[in-house]
Amino acid sequence: MLRFTDSLTGEKVDFVPRETGKVSVYWCGPTVYDAPHLGHARSTLAFDVLVRYLRWKGFAVTSVSNITDIDDKIINRAADEGSTEPEVASRFETTFVEQMDRLNIAHPDLRPRATEYVDRMVEVIGDLVERGMAYTTKSGVYFDVDRLDEYGALVGRSVDELREGAGARVDIDEEKADPLDFALWKAAKPGEPNWDSPWGPGRPGWHIECVAMSLHLLGDDFDIHGGGDDLVFPHHENERAEALGCDRKFARYWVHNGMVQVDGEKMSKSLGNFTTLVGLLDTWDPRALRLLVLQTHYRRTMEIGSTTLDQATAALVRLDKFADRMAEAALPEATAEAAVLDGFCHAMDDDLGTPQALAVIFDAVRDANRALDAEDYGSAAALANAALDATAALGLKIGAAASSAGTLGDDPEAAEINELVNRRLNARAKKDFAEADRIRDELATRGIVLEDGPTGTTWRRS
């Protein structure tokens, strides 16, 4: 039985989908106003693994993740650049998708944009106004928090408690009847993009797009709603209020991932150049980032930095070598070792315990190597198949062929390096080890590592 920690109750609960065998998942995608960062990667990776594992288990999954392409930050960025909102949004959406592709993240089945859903949002807002859950002011339409008893349930606070902290960080809008009330529709200001509505020209308020999209594409009472845990309040609390305010059932389970830290501190642009994904993925194998993320439970705050990425890279190299070794061994056909897959499922079923799942995989790797050393090919094959099946279920491709380093022939210096390698081989053949070592040292200073194997010498960049 699959279990998740549901943010609404904070407890681990059995997962019972709306429809047997089918799972509907919605997770909050990015607001495309800037380059994607580590946090986007971690969050998207978390839900990628969730979806992959559910599919691996045999569920028919429908996944939806939005692109928020209209918001204050996009407007500001466009103004700063002397560009337009659609241009800014389109550019960063492209970058986002590119980086997700590098991370081998499966595309969501549907990736709707907020601007394509304005009509549906207007419908939802209209419904709320009709039901008396929302009111209109000069500056827009606001949700009346007092009308919903359950407001605050997701974040685990009462309306009174929330009211105490309201305005702690942002000035209170005088137009609102209650500081907690939040915008559903913002009246247009001069120069801003706007759409027509029964309340005059304006633009969508608090992430009402997520409600309009998720309910439209997945239906009422869909299964899982996810996102980063910084979105719990007010973002998700408000979404929930919007849906419940329309008397519609919303997410059955709320799943939130933890934040990323760099060097023990919050990630910020001043802290390092690899807080953006593009730079990081240029430096490290994207699979190393996936492995690193999976080594920490998705709900926990985690550390990402050059040290941990290097460590993950070392672990990844080991997995690649393992996959290659097993492939070269030409092992017999074998069914994946059931004990390993059972262990893997047991770990994953328990709130997606990827760290434990990886421990099962690494144990299988060691056992398979041991079996191969002992020339127990049947066991080695069964264990290797299980390990490969499990890594694949996590979206982790292993083996040198999967390495982003690509084939050695692609390296611009390949011809020159190969020449040096051949000269060294000749020297070794003549037992001129001094010359052989000199060439090896020369390559080492250029960051090239040589490996002499039974079938010849290979090289790679360290």
Place this chain on the structure above:
RNA sequence: GCACCGGUGCCCGAGUGGACCAAGGGAACGGCCUGCAAAGCCGUAAAGCCGCGGGUUCAAAUCCCGCCCGGUGCUCCA
């Protein structure tokens, strides 16, 4: 300030009441292999007891109280 979540070896991190009390990865060390290395495999040691101080319990890293530190949220940040 208020709320929530964390603080586990040299590093990253599982474990959240009980088989001598800590998985897995990285690093370290030793062995095999190698002309020597590298890589790989095998193995070993390493937490004077899991932030600090109290408490509950037959039994706690795991529960309770206080304190210290970090993170997140408190109107648009994954």
